[in-house]
Each structure stands twice: as structure tokens, then as C-alpha cells.
Amino acid sequence: MAGGPAKRRKPKGSQRDISDATLRRFSGYNMKRAFNTVQTDVNRVLAPFGLRMVTFSALVIIVDNPGLRQSQLADALSVERPNLVLIVDDLERRGLISRNPSPKDRRAYALNPTDDGAKLYRAAVAAVGDHDAWITRHLSHAERAALIPVLQRIEAADRAEVPEEKASGRPQTS
Amino acid sequence: MAGGPAKRRKPKGSQRDISDATLRRFSGYNMKRAFNTVQTDVNRVLAPFGLRMVTFSALVIIVDNPGLRQSQLADALSVERPNLVLIVDDLERRGLISRNPSPKDRRAYALNPTDDGAKLYRAAVAAVGDHDAWITRHLSHAERAALIPVLQRIEAADRAEVPEEKASGRPQTS
DNA sequence: TATTGTTATACTCTATAACTATA
């Protein structure tokens, strides 16, 4: 009952050494590779709970902000409203949350966790937290502390208004 | 000729403040958000070159490793072989690379860049490099230096064999 | 008019099985 097989196929001995040194100099490329690996693993951690990374994130936001509307949830997760519908459907079908008519606005639903949802929240958050500690186990204390703020500043820097000159033309950089 | 519109829609003033503090404590969640933002932007930078992030990566690997086989390219990019076919098709159709019959193995193709491919490589690498400097402009020198090695160690740590106990059960972590 | 939730749709990315031709 300790979960499914977690093997990875790797024994692909290439005849020549392929260099990706140029790509490795770009943070975007390294972020993509690291995130893809982590997401696959997080989904495996969440599978026993019947959750994926997105449904887990939605459940967490709902438990932490009971009564919020779907458009607020979509906004918090940076997910388009149409795509959120299926995610909320999924959580509701599993009895983890409920859609209640909003008293103030008859167009909107207030999202609330059920008792089962709150219980699953606690177990899933603990499991994901353990996984997070696992994948950062080889980082120093300082690196671990810096990682999340750095990622947040990259996100913020990139979301900021990009002047047209920066977007297409390019400034001198080395 | 300075590229298309780069506006972002953001003026969604939520009525209440929605907290994602729990999610923000997980590096995977922050990696997802940062990477999604960066990828969207990188694709916008590459669009004028007729490239996407994946085709750009493939072109770079081919230019840096001329004569390699498709399976080696797939391996280097961590892309499944079937998915690579369309990527290589794309680059070949644009005249950036050529598929040449391998002299040693009649099943295989040797991938080589064309002159146009090598030229586009230089321009695109410069543009992506500038974008990379742009999104990390608010990081300290130390943070910038640490970012890529940290991402690589997370990827390596997660690719490593995951013991069954770690995968499903969970050790004590605060 | 604008917004909430929704449907429909489409395109990309990722992943697996199975085929062919070679080895």
C-alpha cells in the first residue's frame, strides 16, 4: 500500500556526449526542466488523494479563503475562468467543496470546503510539504531560504510592464 | 517592426484579499507560476524568429552538436521520441536544419544545421540571453549566480531514485 | 454596459502503444 511504481527510465547510454551547455545558461530552460520533473513527482504524491497539482491548489485556496467566488479563485490561481469550471466541478463531485448561492450576488457562487475537504487538505498539504523538503534536501539553508523569494521576484519582474524596446529589440547585454 | 502588443490584463480589483500563503510556501507552486510567466514571455521573444521555446531548444542542441541523431536530441531535451518528430519537421520545413542519412546506421538520421539555421541560432540566442538578463534584473549578483545551479540540483534530486517510503508515506518534517 | 459562471472550441504539450525498417 506504499504507492505505485516510481521507477524512471534512464539507462540510455548515448554513444556520444550531447552538450546542452548553451541552453543551460538560460534560467528559463533550467526552470522548465526542474519544474517538469517536480510537477510529475508532485502529481504522483497527490494521486493517492485523488488530486492533481491544479485541483490541490484550488482546494488549498478554498480552505484558506472560505466563501470566495470562482472568479476570485481563478484570479488567485492565474487560471482562466472557463478552465476553472472543470476544476471546481471535479472538487465538488468528490464532495470536497460545495457551491453555495451567494447572498449578495445571485450570479455568483460562494465556494466552501466540506469537512472531507478540510480533512484531505491537511493530509495533502503535509504530503506536499514533505515532498518539497525532499526535493530541496541537497540545498544549503541559505539556498533554501532564497529559492522562493527569488522565484517570486522573477515572476513579478516578468509580469511587470515590458517596454516595447525590451520586448523585441534588445539592449546590449555582453 | 518592434513586435506586437505586449499588454497584460491585470486591473482585476478583487473585493476581498485572497490569501495563497499556504501555496506560496511550496517551491513547486512558485516554480510553476514563475515558469509559466517566463515561458509566455520567451515565446513572445522568439515569435519574431518563427520559433517557440521547444523548437529554439532543439535548434540550439543541433547547432552545438551537429550530426547527432534524433533519439539523442530527444534524450537531451527530455522529450519523448514521438513528440520530437513534429519539432524536427518544423525546423526542417523552415530550412533551418537538414535530416541526412546516417552513414553508420541506415535507420537513423544525422541532424545538421543549415547556414540559415546557424544564423538564426545566433540571433535567437542573443535575444533569449537579453530576456534572461531582463527577468533577473532585480536579483543580486549572488542570487543570479545561485539560481541555475539550485534549479539543476532540484532537478537532479527529484530525478534520483525515490524510495517508496518517501514517495507515499512521509518522514517527519516539522 | 459590465460581470459571473458556463459552453464550446482550439492549440500546445506530454505520454503511450504500435508499426516499419533496419540492426
Add this chain to the structure above:
DNA sequence: TATAGTTATAGAGTATAACAATA
């Protein structure tokens, strides 16, 4: 039998347009 490239396919993730009900 195993591998290289390919085809077909399926599932997520992401994005936009448009609609009904309501504001």
C-alpha cells in the same frame, strides 16, 4: 530481439469567443 524514426491517439494545460442570468 532490440533500436530509430514514425504514426496515431489520448490526456492534460492553456487560451479566446460567446451565451444566459444578473448587476
